Amino acid sequence: MSSDSEILVGRKPQMSYVLACITAFHKGIDEIIVKARGRSISKAVDVVQMVRRKFMPDVVIKDITIGTDEIKLEGTQEVKRVSSISIVLKRTRKR
Amino acid sequence: MSSDSEILVGRKPQMSYVLACITAFHKGIDEIIVKARGRSISKAVDVVQMVRRKFMPDVVIKDITIGTDEIKLEGTQEVKRVSSISIVLKRTRKR
Numbered sequence: 042m043s044s045d046s047e048i049l050v051g052r053k054p055q056m057s058y059v060l061a062c063i064t065a066f067h068k069g070i071d072e073i074i075v076k077a078r079g080r081s082i083s084k085a086v087d088v089v090q091m092v093r094r095k096f097m098p099d100v101v102i103k104d105i106t107i108g109t110d111e112i113k114l115e116g117t118q119e120v121k122r123v124s125s126i127s128i129v130l131k132r133t134r135k136r
Numbered sequence: 137m138s139s140d141s142e143i144l145v146g147r148k149p150q151m152s153y154v155l156a157c158i159t160a161f162h163k164g165i166d167e168i169i170v171k172a173r174g175r176s177i178s179k180a181v182d183v184v185q186m187v188r189r190k191f192m193p194d195v196v197i198k199d200i201t202i203g204t205d206e207i208k209l210e211g212t213q214e215v216k217r218v219s220s221i222s223i224v225l226k227r228t229r230k231r
Contacts, residue, residue: 046145062159079178080173080178080179081176081178082177082181083175083176083177085221086177086202086219086220086221087219089202090202090203090204090219105200105201105202106184106200107181107184107200107223109185117150120139124178124181124182124185125181126181128202
């Protein structure tokens with residue numbers, strides 16, 4: 042899976058990620074993964090819903106998984122656990 | 137589906153909802169739905185992960201769906217759209 046097809050939702054405005062999804066599909070990628078961690082999980086769901094409802098109704102949610110990522114804090118032995126989500130989007134209609 | 141088996145995650149501390157899930161399973165309910173809207177979606181994922189990782193490893197995620205709820209603002213004709221998540225948890229092991 043190339044980095045083009047993986048969209049990591051973070052601190053940028055919601056619309057940046059919506060555009061990233063649309064751009065990826067327009068490049069011809071059929072399946073993308075929208076990922077987020079922690080507080081950004083809500084934004085990832087907003088992004089997916091906006092892509093599907095406002096821009097690309099032919100995009101379906103193929104799979105949703107949640108998990109816990111372990112992040113090693115730099116310079117320490119501490120490990121921080123943070124929830125994550127991965128939403129797989131698939132374009133159904135051929136252009 | 138009774139209200140016992142539906143847990144709506146909102147503004148209370150995360151642990152309140154974790155306890156609500158554990159209590160429901162201990163009452164003998166085999167399947168519960170954890171729901172949240174908007175900014176609380178991230179907290180719902182945290183709640184589910186904490187229930188499964190820390191307290192009840194025999195609980196599996198049966199289904200995750202996301203959607204958009206339309207909320208009618210009181211006293212106006214305006215409709216606000218907000219993302220939502222529903223996570224179905226199932227207890228696999230019999231007590």
